[in-house]
Amino acid sequence: MKQKTLTNTMDYQELADVYEQLDKTTKNLEKRDIIADFLKRTPKSELANVILFLNGEIFPSVSEEVLGIADKMVLKALSKITGKNENAITNVWKEKGDLGLVAEQVVKKKTQTTLSQEKLTISYVMEILRAIARFEGENSTQKKTGSLAKLLSSAKPKEARYITRTALGDLRIGVGFGIIRDAIVKAFNVEKEHVQHAYDFRSDLSELVLLAKESGNKGLKNVDLKVGKPLRLMLYQKAQGISNGFTRVGAPAAIEYKYDGMRVQCHFKKGEVTLFTRRLDDVTKQFPDLVGALKEHVSCKECILEGEAVAYNSKTKEYVPFQILGKRIKRKHRIDEIAKKIPVVLYVFDMLYLEGKNLLLEPFKKRRAALERIVRKKAWQVELAKQVITGNEDKAQRFYNEALEKHQEGVMMKKLDAQYQPGSRVGFGVKVKPILEPLDLVITGAIWGEGKRGKWLSSYVLSCKKGDVLAEIGKMATGLSEEQFEEVTKRLEPLITKTSGKRVEVQPKLVVEVGYEEIQKSPTYSSGFALRFPRLIRFRDDKEEPDDLERIKRIYQDQKSLSQKQA
């Protein structure tokens, strides 16, 4: 019996060593080989845990459970271990740019004063982390941070580094599903396409890896599309304008509105409807109105179809900003009441399965035709995504302009004979969105970065003018090259007027041109507005003054009047 136990457990230390090796190389093939070797020597009983841990997960993504730990909770745990307050730990965090490294240091200092240590096994660490996830109610914060502190205290320094990163959901070892998939291929001598296939239809790494080990290609191939089980969505690449879109997907192409809503995968089986989000979370409860509309207007026994749920104003029949739809997304209470206040219309655009037949390999044209047969259009409830098929650039451009006038994001351009490729951003379809008129804003603050940006001020607080004073309008942290992060950090450091934790305030000198998708009303920023998807376009060293709030208000109003035109 004892013998059996010995062969069936694995020390967390071994996993930590693997993490470190993965950390050291940037080469994907090396990463693959390291993981493949490790998987081969992992006992079957630990394999499900190991594969999740390698992917930085505690629960399979299909699970509804979450850990409920992020940076502030880790700070609390580290504070418990050291007896230092959270500010002191934050200062170390700022220097190191990685809470995992902070935990490692904390544990290293502590172990010098303690005597013996028991070894942590992989399943034990998993068990504790899952237990942490399940604390709820009164004092749950104490319990969570207490358990984490205890776990870290019993870990070796290197283990603490990776347990912390796992708790934060940010392993930072450059490993995602692509590399894990290739490692499974190598370790268990199976075909890449079969592993990918099983993942596309189940998204459960634990199930997948056992299948690969136990039943090989045959088992993986047998994993099939099932109504009620979500499959990974096809994603679309970005094209620069209509003309570029045609070169990418060919002409003629199907061109559809890109609605500003939420993507929904709808499963029908024996009169039951289940709705899934892009991350494959079940949101059936959140959208009872949609379930009802689908039951009424989709005529089939079994099917899977996909669409975009868009919120509108029931009185004026105007689309409303995405923020409003957002009120329904994570809702658990007063669902029916809000569903009446914020109705949604579903624009369906693809059909993946119908009456026992998997349509994924059928050309898009045919899938759309099936959709048109099965869905009985009902205005403001269930409609087909507006579409034209054309190879004519002018016609496409007019359709695109029309979509923008109706305040949608732009258009999708889809290859007519393309199959449905789950889970990848393959070039069978592209999205085309406009570039809006950029804003010139001044940097008034910054935040020290994490991980590969740990040495830089890497997120910048932006302000506009509001009369004689400045007013904040959000943060920006993308669009810069590494060189530019370095440069901005050097230029901002002498301008720092105040530091609090990882955040600094700076004299307003640096003006930047900022691109974005939309101006939103903001409850957070003093200007009353914020930018959706802000990014750096270029530095404006020729300017000293940022744009005035009046200009921002004007652009905001223009957006609104555009959306009203379509009503």
Place this chain on the structure above:
DNA sequence: GCTGATGCGTC
């Protein structure tokens, strides 16, 4: 009972 902090999922 209310408010702010924190975590998490949508885009």
Place this chain on the structure above:
DNA sequence: GTCGGAC
């Protein structure tokens, strides 16, 4: 969602 970097 956006973007840059590495392969």
Place this chain on the structure above:
DNA sequence: GTCCGACGACGCATCAGC
């Protein structure tokens, strides 16, 4: 082309602390 990591705003749920 593909994968990965480092980030944005918002709104909801939950919990701590008053």
